[in-house]
Amino acid sequence: MSLRARLVLAAAYLLVVVVIALEFPLAVNIERRAQSEFRSTVLGYAGVTASQIADQVGRITQAEAAGGSGSDQDRASVDRVVSAYATQSGARVVVVDASGRVISDSTGEAAPGTLYETPERPEFQQAISTGQPSFDVRPSETLGQDLLVVVVPIMDGSTVVGAVRFSAPLGTITHRVHVAWIGLVLIGLAVIAAGLALAWVLATSLAKPVHRLEHTAEEFGSGNLRARASPDGPAEVAALATSFNRMADAVGSSIESQRDFVANASHQLRTPLTGMRLRLEAIEQEGGPAAEDARKALAEVDRLSALVDDLLELTRASLAATTGAAVDLSRVAADAVERWWTQAGEAGVELRLDAGTRRTVLADAKDLGQVLDNLLENAIKYSPGGSRVVVRTLDESAHVVLTVADDGPGIPEAERERLFERFFRGSTGRRGGPGTGLGLAIVEELVTRWGGTVRLAPSAPGAGATFEVSFPALGSAASAPNAPRDTGADGRQTSERPAPVPAPTDS
Ligand code: ADP
Numbered sequence: 001m002s003l004r005a006r007l008v009l010a011a012a013y014l015l016v017v018v019v020i021a022l023e024f025p026l027a028v029n030i031e032r033r034a035q036s037e038f039r040s041t042v043l044g045y046a047g048v049t050a051s052q053i054a055d056q057v058g059r060i061t062q063a064e065a066a067g068g069s070g071s072d073q074d075r076a077s078v079d080r081v082v083s084a085y086a087t088q089s090g091a092r093v094v095v096v097d098a099s100g101r102v103i104s105d106s107t108g109e110a111a112p113g114t115l116y117e118t119p120e121r122p123e124f125q126q127a128i129s130t131g132q133p134s135f136d137v138r139p140s141e142t143l144g145q146d147l148l149v150v151v152v153p154i155m156d157g158s159t160v161v162g163a164v165r166f167s168a169p170l171g172t173i174t175h176r177v178h179v180a181w182i183g184l185v186l187i188g189l190a191v192i193a194a195g196l197a198l199a200w201v202l203a204t205s206l207a208k209p210v211h212r213l214e215h216t217a218e219e220f221g222s223g224n225l226r227a228r229a230s231p232d233g234p235a236e237v238a239a240l241a242t243s244f245n246r247m248a249d250a251v252g253s254s255i256e257s258q259r260d261f262v263a264n265a266s267h268q269l270r271t272p273l274t275g276m277r278l279r280l281e282a283i284e285q286e287g288g289p290a291a292e293d294a295r296k297a298l299a300e301v302d303r304l305s306a307l308v309d310d311l312l313e314l315t316r317a318s319l320a321a322t323t324g325a326a327v328d329l330s331r332v333a334a335d336a337v338e339r340w341w342t343q344a345g346e347a348g349v350e351l352r353l354d355a356g357t358r359r360t361v362l363a364d365a366k367d368l369g370q371v372l373d374n375l376l377e378n379a380i381k382y383s384p385g386g387s388r389v390v391v392r393t394l395d396e397s398a399h400v401v402l403t404v405a406d407d408g409p410g411i412p413e414a415e416r417e418r419l420f421e422r423f424f425r426g427s428t429g430r431r432g433g434p435g436t437g438l439g440l441a442i443v444e445e446l447v448t449r450w451g452g453t454v455r456l457a458p459s460a461p462g463a464g465a466t467f468e469v470s471f472p473a474l475g476s477a478a479s480a481p482n483a484p485r486d487t488g489a490d491g492r493q494t495s496e497r498p499a500p501v502p503a504p505t506d507s
Pocket of ligand 1: 378379380382383406408409410411419424425426427428429430434435436437438439440441465
Protein backbone atom coordinates (compact mmCIF):
# COMPACT_ATOMS: atom_id res chain seq x y z
CA MET A 1 0.00 0.00 0.00
CA SER A 2 1.36 3.44 -0.91
CA LEU A 3 2.50 5.92 1.74
CA ARG A 4 -0.26 8.33 0.76
CA ALA A 5 -2.95 5.64 1.03
CA ARG A 6 -1.64 4.63 4.48
CA LEU A 7 -1.66 8.19 5.78
CA VAL A 8 -5.14 8.86 4.44
CA LEU A 9 -6.41 5.57 5.89
CA ALA A 10 -4.96 6.42 9.30
CA ALA A 11 -6.61 9.84 9.16
CA ALA A 12 -9.91 8.25 8.09
CA TYR A 13 -9.76 5.83 11.03
CA LEU A 14 -9.10 8.63 13.51
CA LEU A 15 -11.81 10.86 12.06
CA VAL A 16 -14.42 8.10 12.12
CA VAL A 17 -13.58 7.18 15.74
CA VAL A 18 -13.69 10.83 16.89
CA VAL A 19 -16.92 11.59 15.04
CA ILE A 20 -18.64 8.48 16.45
CA ALA A 21 -17.34 9.17 19.97
CA LEU A 22 -18.73 12.71 19.84
CA GLU A 23 -21.94 12.16 17.95
CA PHE A 24 -23.25 8.96 19.53
CA PRO A 25 -23.78 10.43 23.04
CA LEU A 26 -25.16 13.57 21.41
CA ALA A 27 -27.69 11.51 19.45
CA VAL A 28 -28.80 9.66 22.60
CA ASN A 29 -29.10 12.97 24.43
CA ILE A 30 -31.21 14.51 21.70
CA GLU A 31 -33.65 11.59 21.90
CA ARG A 32 -33.84 11.76 25.71
CA ARG A 33 -34.37 15.51 25.72
CA ALA A 34 -37.09 15.35 23.07
CA GLN A 35 -38.96 12.67 25.00
CA SER A 36 -38.66 14.49 28.31
CA GLU A 37 -39.84 17.77 26.76
CA PHE A 38 -42.81 15.99 25.24
CA ARG A 39 -43.60 14.33 28.55
CA SER A 40 -43.53 17.69 30.35
CA THR A 41 -45.81 19.26 27.75
CA VAL A 42 -48.36 16.44 27.97
CA LEU A 43 -48.10 16.45 31.75
CA GLY A 44 -48.77 20.19 31.71
CA TYR A 45 -51.90 19.70 29.58
CA ALA A 46 -53.07 16.87 31.85
CA GLY A 47 -52.51 18.97 34.99
CA VAL A 48 -54.40 21.97 33.59
CA THR A 49 -57.26 19.74 32.40
CA ALA A 50 -57.47 18.03 35.79
CA SER A 51 -57.66 21.33 37.66
CA GLN A 52 -60.26 22.78 35.28
CA ILE A 53 -62.65 19.83 35.59
CA ALA A 54 -61.98 19.03 39.25
CA ASP A 55 -65.24 20.63 40.51
CA GLN A 56 -67.46 19.02 37.89
CA VAL A 57 -65.87 15.58 38.35
CA GLY A 58 -66.18 15.97 42.14
CA ARG A 59 -69.91 16.62 41.82
CA ILE A 60 -70.43 13.78 39.33
CA THR A 61 -68.54 11.37 41.62
CA GLN A 62 -70.64 12.45 44.59
CA ALA A 63 -73.89 12.06 42.62
CA GLU A 64 -72.77 8.61 41.44
CA ALA A 65 -71.99 7.60 45.02
CA ALA A 66 -75.53 8.62 45.90
CA GLY A 67 -76.90 6.45 43.08
CA GLY A 68 -77.39 9.25 40.54
CA SER A 69 -75.34 10.17 37.52
CA GLY A 70 -74.52 13.84 38.01
CA SER A 71 -75.88 16.82 36.18
CA ASP A 72 -75.83 16.97 32.38
CA GLN A 73 -74.39 20.45 32.68
CA ASP A 74 -71.33 19.14 34.55
CA ARG A 75 -70.88 16.34 32.05
CA ALA A 76 -71.20 18.73 29.12
CA SER A 77 -68.70 21.07 30.73
CA VAL A 78 -66.22 18.18 31.22
CA ASP A 79 -66.75 17.14 27.59
CA ARG A 80 -65.98 20.66 26.39
CA VAL A 81 -62.74 20.97 28.34
CA VAL A 82 -61.68 17.45 27.35
CA SER A 83 -62.30 18.06 23.67
CA ALA A 84 -60.52 21.47 23.73
CA TYR A 85 -57.33 20.05 25.27
CA ALA A 86 -57.46 16.93 23.11
CA THR A 87 -57.44 19.18 20.04
CA GLN A 88 -54.63 21.37 21.40
CA SER A 89 -52.38 18.50 22.45
CA GLY A 90 -53.20 16.02 19.70
CA ALA A 91 -53.69 13.35 22.37
CA ARG A 92 -56.67 11.20 23.26
CA VAL A 93 -58.11 12.37 26.58
CA VAL A 94 -60.14 10.08 28.83
CA VAL A 95 -61.62 11.18 32.18
CA VAL A 96 -62.72 8.58 34.73
CA ASP A 97 -64.34 8.94 38.13
CA ALA A 98 -62.87 7.62 41.38
CA SER A 99 -64.29 4.15 40.67
CA GLY A 100 -62.65 4.04 37.26
CA ARG A 101 -65.81 4.57 35.15
CA VAL A 102 -65.62 6.77 32.09
CA ILE A 103 -67.01 10.30 32.41
CA SER A 104 -65.72 11.59 29.09
CA ASP A 105 -63.59 10.37 26.17
CA SER A 106 -62.37 12.81 23.51
CA THR A 107 -62.64 10.15 20.79
CA GLY A 108 -66.08 8.93 21.97
CA GLU A 109 -64.88 5.34 21.79
CA ALA A 110 -65.45 4.59 25.48
CA ALA A 111 -69.08 5.27 26.44
CA PRO A 112 -69.70 7.15 29.71
CA GLY A 113 -70.20 4.70 32.59
CA THR A 114 -67.92 2.03 31.10
CA LEU A 115 -65.47 0.60 33.63
CA TYR A 116 -62.14 1.80 32.33
CA GLU A 117 -59.82 1.04 35.20
CA THR A 118 -59.02 -2.54 34.25
CA PRO A 119 -55.86 -4.63 34.81
CA GLU A 120 -54.77 -3.77 31.24
CA ARG A 121 -54.75 -0.11 32.28
CA PRO A 122 -52.84 -0.18 35.59
CA GLU A 123 -51.95 3.51 35.24
CA PHE A 124 -55.42 4.56 36.49
CA GLN A 125 -55.12 2.40 39.56
CA GLN A 126 -51.80 4.04 40.45
CA ALA A 127 -53.05 7.61 39.94
CA ILE A 128 -56.34 7.07 41.82
CA SER A 129 -54.89 5.10 44.73
CA THR A 130 -51.65 7.07 45.27
CA GLY A 131 -52.76 10.47 44.03
CA GLN A 132 -49.51 10.66 41.99
CA PRO A 133 -49.25 11.14 38.21
CA SER A 134 -47.98 8.16 36.24
CA PHE A 135 -46.07 7.91 32.96
CA ASP A 136 -45.70 5.03 30.56
CA VAL A 137 -44.60 4.45 26.99
CA ARG A 138 -46.24 1.50 25.27
CA PRO A 139 -46.81 0.35 21.73
CA SER A 140 -50.23 0.90 20.21
CA GLU A 141 -51.37 -1.80 17.82
CA THR A 142 -54.10 0.40 16.34
CA LEU A 143 -51.75 3.33 15.61
CA GLY A 144 -48.72 1.24 14.80
CA GLN A 145 -46.44 3.44 16.90
CA ASP A 146 -45.50 4.11 20.55
CA LEU A 147 -47.85 6.00 22.85
CA LEU A 148 -46.93 8.24 25.77
CA VAL A 149 -49.51 7.62 28.44
CA VAL A 150 -49.78 10.24 31.21
CA VAL A 151 -52.39 9.87 33.96
CA VAL A 152 -52.99 12.68 36.45
CA PRO A 153 -55.34 12.35 39.46
CA ILE A 154 -58.25 14.83 39.70
CA MET A 155 -58.24 16.29 43.18
CA ASP A 156 -61.16 17.92 44.91
CA GLY A 157 -59.34 19.39 47.88
CA SER A 158 -57.26 16.50 49.15
CA THR A 159 -59.63 13.82 47.82
CA VAL A 160 -59.00 11.96 44.59
CA VAL A 161 -62.30 12.21 42.68
CA GLY A 162 -61.11 10.80 39.40
CA ALA A 163 -58.27 10.76 36.90
CA VAL A 164 -57.53 12.16 33.48
CA ARG A 165 -55.45 10.23 30.97
CA PHE A 166 -53.62 11.74 28.00
CA SER A 167 -52.35 9.21 25.47
CA ALA A 168 -50.23 10.95 22.84
CA PRO A 169 -48.58 9.20 19.90
CA LEU A 170 -44.79 9.55 19.91
CA GLY A 171 -44.64 9.52 16.07
CA THR A 172 -44.00 13.24 15.61
CA ILE A 173 -41.41 13.28 18.34
CA THR A 174 -39.67 10.20 16.87
CA HIS A 175 -39.75 11.86 13.47
CA ARG A 176 -38.18 15.01 14.91
CA VAL A 177 -35.48 12.94 16.61
CA HIS A 178 -34.78 11.06 13.37
CA VAL A 179 -34.44 14.33 11.45
CA ALA A 180 -31.97 15.55 14.09
CA TRP A 181 -30.05 12.28 13.80
CA ILE A 182 -29.86 12.60 10.01
CA GLY A 183 -28.53 16.12 10.51
CA LEU A 184 -25.89 14.75 12.87
CA VAL A 185 -24.90 12.04 10.40
CA LEU A 186 -24.57 14.62 7.60
CA ILE A 187 -22.45 16.88 9.78
CA GLY A 188 -20.30 13.87 10.73
CA LEU A 189 -19.86 12.91 7.06
CA ALA A 190 -18.97 16.49 6.14
CA VAL A 191 -16.37 16.61 8.94
CA ILE A 192 -14.91 13.27 7.79
CA ALA A 193 -14.84 14.42 4.13
CA ALA A 194 -13.16 17.72 5.02
CA GLY A 195 -10.68 15.89 7.28
CA LEU A 196 -9.90 13.38 4.53
CA ALA A 197 -9.37 16.15 1.97
CA LEU A 198 -6.93 17.83 4.35
CA ALA A 199 -5.22 14.47 5.04
CA TRP A 200 -4.96 13.88 1.28
CA VAL A 201 -3.27 17.24 0.75
CA LEU A 202 -0.86 16.60 3.63
CA ALA A 203 -0.18 13.02 2.52
CA THR A 204 0.49 14.21 -1.02
CA SER A 205 2.97 16.80 0.21
CA LEU A 206 4.70 14.02 2.16
CA ALA A 207 4.54 11.40 -0.58
CA LYS A 208 5.73 13.67 -3.41
CA PRO A 209 9.37 13.95 -2.30
CA VAL A 210 9.38 10.19 -1.64
CA HIS A 211 8.09 9.54 -5.18
CA ARG A 212 10.65 11.94 -6.61
CA LEU A 213 13.36 10.04 -4.74
CA GLU A 214 11.99 6.72 -6.01
CA HIS A 215 11.98 8.08 -9.55
CA THR A 216 15.59 9.23 -9.22
CA ALA A 217 16.62 5.82 -7.85
CA GLU A 218 14.92 4.13 -10.82
CA GLU A 219 16.64 6.48 -13.25
CA PHE A 220 19.98 5.77 -11.59
CA GLY A 221 19.29 2.04 -11.67
CA SER A 222 18.50 2.14 -15.38
CA GLY A 223 21.94 3.54 -16.13
CA ASN A 224 21.78 7.32 -15.75
CA LEU A 225 24.66 7.69 -13.33
CA ARG A 226 24.18 11.44 -13.22
CA ALA A 227 20.64 11.18 -11.72
CA ARG A 228 20.53 12.93 -8.31
CA ALA A 229 17.69 13.54 -5.83
CA SER A 230 16.75 17.04 -4.68
CA PRO A 231 16.90 17.09 -0.88
CA ASP A 232 13.57 18.77 -0.15
CA GLY A 233 10.36 17.80 1.67
CA PRO A 234 10.21 16.63 5.31
CA ALA A 235 13.55 16.47 7.16
CA GLU A 236 13.69 12.65 7.15
CA VAL A 237 13.08 12.42 3.39
CA ALA A 238 15.57 15.23 2.73
CA ALA A 239 18.17 13.34 4.79
CA LEU A 240 17.40 10.18 2.82
CA ALA A 241 17.83 12.10 -0.46
CA THR A 242 21.19 13.44 0.72
CA SER A 243 22.36 9.93 1.69
CA PHE A 244 21.11 8.62 -1.66
CA ASN A 245 23.09 11.30 -3.49
CA ARG A 246 26.24 10.41 -1.52
CA MET A 247 25.74 6.74 -2.37
CA ALA A 248 25.05 7.63 -6.04
CA ASP A 249 28.28 9.66 -6.15
CA ALA A 250 30.28 6.71 -4.81
CA VAL A 251 28.60 4.03 -6.95
CA GLY A 252 28.60 6.28 -10.04
CA SER A 253 32.28 7.09 -9.86
CA SER A 254 33.13 3.44 -9.20
CA ILE A 255 31.08 2.27 -12.22
CA GLU A 256 32.48 5.04 -14.37
CA SER A 257 36.06 4.18 -13.47
CA GLN A 258 35.32 0.50 -14.25
CA ARG A 259 33.89 1.49 -17.62
CA ASP A 260 36.81 3.78 -18.29
CA PHE A 261 39.18 0.98 -17.41
CA VAL A 262 37.50 -1.48 -19.81
CA ALA A 263 37.27 1.17 -22.52
CA ASN A 264 40.90 2.23 -22.07
CA ALA A 265 42.16 -1.33 -21.88
CA SER A 266 40.23 -2.27 -25.04
CA HIS A 267 41.47 0.84 -26.77
CA GLN A 268 45.08 0.26 -25.73
CA LEU A 269 44.89 -3.33 -26.93
CA ARG A 270 44.00 -2.25 -30.43
CA THR A 271 47.43 -0.87 -31.40
CA PRO A 272 49.50 -3.91 -30.33
CA LEU A 273 46.90 -6.13 -31.99
CA THR A 274 47.29 -4.26 -35.28
CA GLY A 275 51.07 -4.55 -34.94
CA MET A 276 50.79 -8.26 -34.21
CA ARG A 277 48.52 -8.78 -37.21
CA LEU A 278 51.00 -7.04 -39.55
CA ARG A 279 53.88 -9.15 -38.29
CA LEU A 280 51.92 -12.39 -38.59
CA GLU A 281 50.77 -11.49 -42.09
CA ALA A 282 54.40 -10.87 -43.02
CA ILE A 283 55.44 -14.28 -41.61
CA GLU A 284 52.57 -15.93 -43.46
CA GLN A 285 53.59 -14.32 -46.73
CA GLU A 286 57.19 -15.47 -46.30
CA GLY A 287 55.94 -19.07 -46.48
CA GLY A 288 57.92 -21.95 -45.05
CA PRO A 289 57.13 -24.05 -41.97
CA ALA A 290 56.10 -21.00 -39.87
CA ALA A 291 53.37 -19.93 -42.34
CA GLU A 292 50.82 -22.42 -41.09
CA ASP A 293 51.35 -21.37 -37.46
CA ALA A 294 51.13 -17.73 -38.47
CA ARG A 295 47.74 -18.39 -40.17
CA LYS A 296 46.42 -20.00 -36.99
CA ALA A 297 47.76 -17.16 -34.88
CA LEU A 298 46.06 -14.68 -37.23
CA ALA A 299 42.71 -16.39 -36.55
CA GLU A 300 43.31 -15.92 -32.81
CA VAL A 301 44.22 -12.27 -33.37
CA ASP A 302 40.92 -11.88 -35.27
CA ARG A 303 39.04 -13.33 -32.29
CA LEU A 304 40.88 -11.07 -29.90
CA SER A 305 40.14 -8.04 -32.09
CA ALA A 306 36.46 -8.96 -32.25
CA LEU A 307 36.41 -9.29 -28.45
CA VAL A 308 38.09 -5.90 -27.99
CA ASP A 309 35.62 -4.30 -30.42
CA ASP A 310 32.64 -5.86 -28.63
CA LEU A 311 33.94 -4.78 -25.21
CA LEU A 312 34.28 -1.23 -26.45
CA GLU A 313 30.80 -1.41 -27.96
CA LEU A 314 29.34 -2.82 -24.73
CA THR A 315 30.92 -0.02 -22.69
CA ARG A 316 29.45 2.54 -25.07
CA ALA A 317 26.03 0.83 -25.06
CA SER A 318 25.81 0.81 -21.28
CA LEU A 319 26.23 4.60 -21.06
CA ALA A 320 22.94 6.44 -20.45
CA ALA A 321 21.20 7.67 -23.58
CA THR A 322 21.75 11.26 -24.55
CA THR A 323 19.17 12.97 -26.72
CA GLY A 324 17.42 10.77 -29.23
CA ALA A 325 15.57 11.66 -32.40
CA ALA A 326 12.54 10.33 -34.21
CA VAL A 327 13.84 7.31 -36.08
CA ASP A 328 11.87 5.33 -38.64
CA LEU A 329 12.40 1.72 -37.59
CA SER A 330 11.19 0.43 -40.98
CA ARG A 331 13.87 2.50 -42.66
CA VAL A 332 16.56 1.24 -40.27
CA ALA A 333 15.40 -2.34 -41.01
CA ALA A 334 15.57 -1.74 -44.76
CA ASP A 335 19.10 -0.31 -44.47
CA ALA A 336 20.25 -3.27 -42.36
CA VAL A 337 18.83 -5.77 -44.86
CA GLU A 338 20.71 -3.95 -47.58
CA ARG A 339 23.95 -4.10 -45.59
CA TRP A 340 23.64 -7.83 -44.97
CA TRP A 341 22.32 -8.81 -48.39
CA THR A 342 25.63 -9.92 -49.87
CA GLN A 343 26.77 -11.79 -46.78
CA ALA A 344 23.43 -13.62 -46.57
CA GLY A 345 23.66 -14.53 -50.28
CA GLU A 346 27.17 -15.91 -49.75
CA ALA A 347 25.93 -18.03 -46.85
CA GLY A 348 23.05 -19.33 -49.00
CA VAL A 349 20.48 -17.70 -46.68
CA GLU A 350 17.42 -15.99 -48.15
CA LEU A 351 16.96 -12.56 -46.55
CA ARG A 352 13.48 -11.02 -46.58
CA LEU A 353 12.17 -7.68 -45.43
CA ASP A 354 8.59 -7.24 -44.33
CA ALA A 355 8.51 -3.68 -43.06
CA GLY A 356 5.31 -1.70 -43.18
CA THR A 357 4.89 2.01 -43.52
CA ARG A 358 6.74 4.43 -41.29
CA ARG A 359 7.14 3.25 -37.68
CA THR A 360 8.70 5.98 -35.63
CA VAL A 361 10.49 5.57 -32.30
CA LEU A 362 12.63 7.87 -30.19
CA ALA A 363 16.19 6.56 -30.43
CA ASP A 364 19.54 6.89 -32.13
CA ALA A 365 19.58 5.44 -35.66
CA LYS A 366 23.16 4.17 -35.15
CA ASP A 367 22.12 2.22 -32.03
CA LEU A 368 19.15 0.63 -33.83
CA GLY A 369 21.38 -0.22 -36.78
CA GLN A 370 23.81 -1.92 -34.37
CA VAL A 371 20.93 -3.90 -32.79
CA LEU A 372 19.87 -5.16 -36.21
CA ASP A 373 23.46 -5.91 -37.23
CA ASN A 374 24.00 -8.13 -34.19
CA LEU A 375 20.66 -9.97 -34.63
CA LEU A 376 21.15 -10.42 -38.38
CA GLU A 377 24.76 -11.54 -37.94
CA ASN A 378 23.61 -14.28 -35.55
CA ALA A 379 20.64 -15.31 -37.70
CA ILE A 380 22.78 -15.62 -40.84
CA LYS A 381 25.74 -17.18 -39.02
CA TYR A 382 23.71 -19.85 -37.19
CA SER A 383 21.20 -20.75 -39.95
CA PRO A 384 22.16 -23.47 -42.43
CA GLY A 385 22.29 -22.78 -46.18
CA GLY A 386 18.86 -22.77 -47.83
CA SER A 387 17.09 -21.30 -44.81
CA ARG A 388 15.33 -17.98 -44.60
CA VAL A 389 15.74 -14.93 -42.35
CA VAL A 390 12.87 -12.43 -42.15
CA VAL A 391 13.11 -8.90 -40.73
CA ARG A 392 9.70 -7.49 -39.87
CA THR A 393 8.32 -4.31 -38.29
CA LEU A 394 4.82 -4.17 -36.79
CA ASP A 395 2.58 -1.73 -34.96
CA GLU A 396 1.20 -3.04 -31.68
CA SER A 397 -0.98 -0.25 -30.27
CA ALA A 398 1.46 1.87 -28.27
CA HIS A 399 4.52 -0.07 -29.38
CA VAL A 400 6.55 -0.57 -32.49
CA VAL A 401 7.90 -4.09 -32.74
CA LEU A 402 10.84 -5.32 -34.77
CA THR A 403 11.41 -9.02 -35.24
CA VAL A 404 14.29 -10.96 -36.75
CA ALA A 405 13.17 -14.53 -37.40
CA ASP A 406 15.16 -17.40 -38.84
CA ASP A 407 14.33 -21.03 -39.45
CA GLY A 408 17.69 -22.26 -38.24
CA PRO A 409 18.35 -24.60 -35.28
CA GLY A 410 16.67 -22.34 -32.71
CA ILE A 411 17.69 -21.99 -29.05
CA PRO A 412 17.57 -25.05 -26.76
CA GLU A 413 15.13 -24.64 -23.86
CA ALA A 414 17.91 -24.83 -21.24
CA GLU A 415 19.81 -21.90 -22.78
CA ARG A 416 16.94 -19.44 -23.20
CA GLU A 417 17.27 -17.86 -19.76
CA ARG A 418 21.00 -17.12 -20.08
CA LEU A 419 20.91 -15.90 -23.67
CA PHE A 420 21.45 -12.20 -22.88
CA GLU A 421 24.20 -12.79 -20.31
CA ARG A 422 27.61 -11.37 -21.07
CA PHE A 423 30.08 -13.89 -22.55
CA PHE A 424 27.38 -16.58 -22.76
CA ARG A 425 27.84 -18.80 -25.79
CA GLY A 426 25.24 -21.45 -26.44
CA SER A 427 25.72 -24.89 -27.95
CA THR A 428 24.87 -23.52 -31.40
CA GLY A 429 27.33 -20.67 -30.92
CA ARG A 430 30.14 -23.00 -29.87
CA ARG A 431 29.46 -25.29 -32.84
CA GLY A 432 29.22 -22.32 -35.20
CA GLY A 433 32.79 -21.12 -34.80
CA PRO A 434 34.31 -18.01 -33.28
CA GLY A 435 32.24 -15.51 -31.36
CA THR A 436 32.51 -13.38 -28.26
CA GLY A 437 29.21 -14.12 -26.49
CA LEU A 438 28.66 -10.36 -26.23
CA GLY A 439 26.40 -9.75 -29.25
CA LEU A 440 23.06 -10.21 -27.48
CA ALA A 441 24.28 -8.44 -24.32
CA ILE A 442 25.08 -5.40 -26.50
CA VAL A 443 21.62 -5.68 -28.11
CA GLU A 444 19.94 -5.65 -24.71
CA GLU A 445 21.93 -2.63 -23.50
CA LEU A 446 21.20 -0.66 -26.65
CA VAL A 447 17.48 -1.51 -26.60
CA THR A 448 16.96 -0.68 -22.90
CA ARG A 449 18.93 2.51 -23.44
CA TRP A 450 15.97 3.74 -25.54
CA GLY A 451 13.22 2.43 -23.27
CA GLY A 452 12.66 -0.74 -25.28
CA THR A 453 12.67 -4.43 -24.48
CA VAL A 454 14.12 -7.43 -26.27
CA ARG A 455 13.13 -11.04 -25.87
CA LEU A 456 13.33 -14.37 -27.57
CA ALA A 457 9.81 -15.16 -28.78
CA PRO A 458 8.48 -18.58 -27.80
CA SER A 459 8.88 -21.19 -30.52
CA ALA A 460 8.75 -24.96 -30.90
CA PRO A 461 12.11 -26.79 -30.54
CA GLY A 462 14.03 -26.75 -33.82
CA ALA A 463 11.60 -24.24 -35.39
CA GLY A 464 14.15 -21.44 -35.62
CA ALA A 465 14.68 -18.41 -33.43
CA THR A 466 12.69 -15.16 -33.41
CA PHE A 467 14.09 -12.15 -31.54
CA GLU A 468 11.50 -9.52 -30.77
CA VAL A 469 12.48 -5.92 -30.00
CA SER A 470 9.78 -3.53 -28.86
CA PHE A 471 9.93 0.26 -28.43
CA PRO A 472 7.32 2.76 -27.31
CA ALA A 473 5.89 4.26 -30.51
CA LEU A 474 6.28 7.95 -31.23
CA GLY A 475 3.44 7.78 -33.75
CA SER A 476 3.08 6.16 -37.15
CA ALA A 477 1.92 7.90 -40.30
CA ALA A 478 0.69 6.23 -43.47
CA SER A 479 3.25 8.05 -45.56
CA ALA A 480 6.44 9.88 -44.79
CA PRO A 481 9.00 11.90 -46.73
CA ASN A 482 11.62 9.20 -46.20
CA ALA A 483 9.32 6.29 -46.97
CA PRO A 484 11.09 3.00 -47.74
CA ARG A 485 12.17 2.41 -51.29
CA ASP A 486 10.31 -0.77 -52.27
CA THR A 487 6.76 -0.26 -51.28
CA GLY A 488 4.23 -2.82 -52.41
CA ALA A 489 0.64 -2.18 -53.45
CA ASP A 490 -0.55 -2.87 -49.88
CA GLY A 491 1.78 -0.25 -48.52
CA ARG A 492 4.12 -2.87 -47.10
CA GLN A 493 7.72 -2.74 -48.08
CA THR A 494 8.96 -6.04 -49.44
CA SER A 495 12.36 -6.98 -50.67
CA GLU A 496 13.27 -10.31 -52.19
CA ARG A 497 15.93 -9.15 -54.58
CA PRO A 498 19.39 -7.66 -54.06
CA ALA A 499 19.27 -4.04 -53.05
CA PRO A 500 19.88 -1.58 -55.91
CA VAL A 501 23.17 -0.37 -54.46
CA PRO A 502 24.85 -3.18 -52.54
CA ALA A 503 26.34 -1.62 -49.46
CA PRO A 504 29.66 -2.91 -48.15
CA THR A 505 29.08 -5.29 -45.25
CA ASP A 506 30.65 -4.13 -42.03
CA SER A 507 30.68 -7.29 -39.99
P1 ADP B 1 27.90 -15.10 -30.03
O1 ADP B 1 27.05 -15.12 -31.24
O2 ADP B 1 29.16 -14.35 -30.22
O3 ADP B 1 28.12 -16.45 -29.46
P2 ADP B 1 25.69 -13.74 -28.87
O4 ADP B 1 25.53 -13.01 -27.59
O5 ADP B 1 25.36 -13.00 -30.10
O6 ADP B 1 27.13 -14.28 -28.88
O7 ADP B 1 24.76 -15.01 -28.80
C1 ADP B 1 24.79 -15.86 -27.66
C2 ADP B 1 24.38 -17.26 -28.02
O8 ADP B 1 23.02 -17.29 -28.42
C3 ADP B 1 25.11 -17.82 -29.21
O9 ADP B 1 26.32 -18.41 -28.81
C4 ADP B 1 24.12 -18.86 -29.75
O10 ADP B 1 24.27 -20.09 -29.06
C5 ADP B 1 22.79 -18.27 -29.41
N1 ADP B 1 22.14 -17.64 -30.56
C6 ADP B 1 22.06 -16.31 -30.80
N2 ADP B 1 21.36 -16.07 -31.91
C7 ADP B 1 20.97 -17.27 -32.41
C8 ADP B 1 20.20 -17.70 -33.54
N3 ADP B 1 19.69 -16.84 -34.42
N4 ADP B 1 19.99 -19.03 -33.71
C9 ADP B 1 20.52 -19.93 -32.84
N5 ADP B 1 21.23 -19.58 -31.75
C10 ADP B 1 21.47 -18.28 -31.54
